[in-house]
Amino acid sequence: MKAAAFDFVRVKSLTEACDRLVDHAGAARLVAGGQSLLPAMNLRLISPEILIDIGGIAELRSISVEDHVLRIGCMTRHADLLCSPDIALHAPLLAEAIKEVAHPAIRNRGTIGGNLAHADPASELPACMLALEATIVAFGKQGERRIAAEDFFTGWYETALAEGEILSAVEIPLLAADQSCGFAEFARRSGDYAIAGLAARVSYEGNKIRAPRLAFFAVGDRPILAAHAAAALEAASPPYDEAALASVRAALAEDLSPQDDLQAAAGTRLYLAGILLGRVVAQMGDPRPLPRPVRASTS
């Protein structure tokens, strides 16, 4: 199908984009890469009156390391994240997750800001933001506002962005030398949306897991930090074998109440979440498939 008719304006700054959003309150959508927005428009799920294109604002496409924080501009494309040495070193979880985001041609246009603002609960990156304790930067008429990733995703395709605000960047703490991360998902075909997925980060004290952050996706109306399972994992003792993980899996039922849909039943999703948990815990222990960072010099 084709999108319904709409108008189009290209803006040169975030301030101008905010002004336009306010001018067309409720009737405008921002377009970045358009890889989620245009399918929805072609399917006539949404029909905005005007698209505000922020694709020409070059400074929004950036990856930088500042004050122990990795800052990623909203127009940074999935393909940029996949080949960035800074991402590989300081947030290898993102590089691993991006491999499961759609296909190469989509990753060449899709952006991190568009992905997060779209807030698809089956999407990989929102869960990564939770696992990595990211901060979402919202730009508005009053300036910048910082929102913890845990508070940002509020429901099916819903976020904490206010009317007229734009997701301008994300800030992610650099992975510490004692931290490790892991990622796994179930999808019927490569590049499909997941039926269930898990992005995780833990600290290690020797071979003991501390402070695990287990962010599940595609098992609810938003990415979910499994607090009970994390507490059970922290209470468990190494080696993290099937016996040790039994209590963690049992705790998952308190964290997740997945939906039934055409893809899978709720019980299947809960079961798959438990399987993913085992795989990701194994990944995060030795040998570690995701490169561990060299501690950044303090200079």
Place this chain on the structure above:
Amino acid sequence: MSHALSLAVNGERITAQVSPRLHLADFLRETLGLTGTHLGCEHGVCGACTLRVNGEIVRSCLMLAIQAQDANVETIEGLSDSGEIADLQQAFEARNALQCGYCTPGMLITAQDLLLHHPSADRAAIRAHLSGNYCRCTGYHAIVDAIEATGRARMKKGA
């Protein structure tokens, strides 16, 4: 709501007036008559409309024509006429890697994208790179064969 558009298509400078709702694939097919770019699903799933914009593969059903302002667009017609993918096309023909042919332009462009960067890609890498291109005749095995053979031949030639 008509907007001025200026871009390069297969090396030729084009100017036109377009409606914002017109996606790049329809612009190429309907306005320029370049019907080698095929449309299957029109929501980014099937890969039939894959082409190159500024040297990178994209879905032309998920890019508005107006977003291609100042871009360098290359379609299957351009890649064919320049001879860039002549060996790949020959390998597709030799291995019967096309049946109805509907997915073929997208397959060729996606395969060329992989081989340009990774001529030595193994079968798993080829399958991963092609995972967003559907062949409803299900001739995937022959397609992977043709791409693998082309990559090997290019490596040998380059060595």
